[in-house]
Amino acid sequence: MKTHQIEIQKFKAATNSSHGTVSFKVDCLLSPRAVPDGLEPASVLTMSEANARVLMALLKKQLADFDGRKARSQR
Template structure:
């Protein structure tokens, strides 16, 4: 498996698709990453705190959009 470091420069947009996926349009730097000895090879996603906050806001919006498309239960919760 090839491993990469993906450094987010800017989140540009987010959307949901019909397959239940959230899509992000981003500016990013991509570089290969050598696996570290004794560790499972994996790619690394890197971003600033500001971009992490943007990601959180975009995720909340996209999750709310998913929730708004789900049918509402006709039965109240019983406690």
């Protein structure tokens, strides 16, 4: 398994599909990450507080869009 360090620079857009997936367009830096001995391999996503707030707002919008497509009986 390859592991990476992913640093979000900027969120550009978010969209969702009728299949229940959310996609984000981002500017990011991607570099390989060495896994220290004894630790489980994992990729790491890092971002600033400002980008974390943008991510939260985008997620709330996309989840509201999903809920808007559901029938009233499913809300």
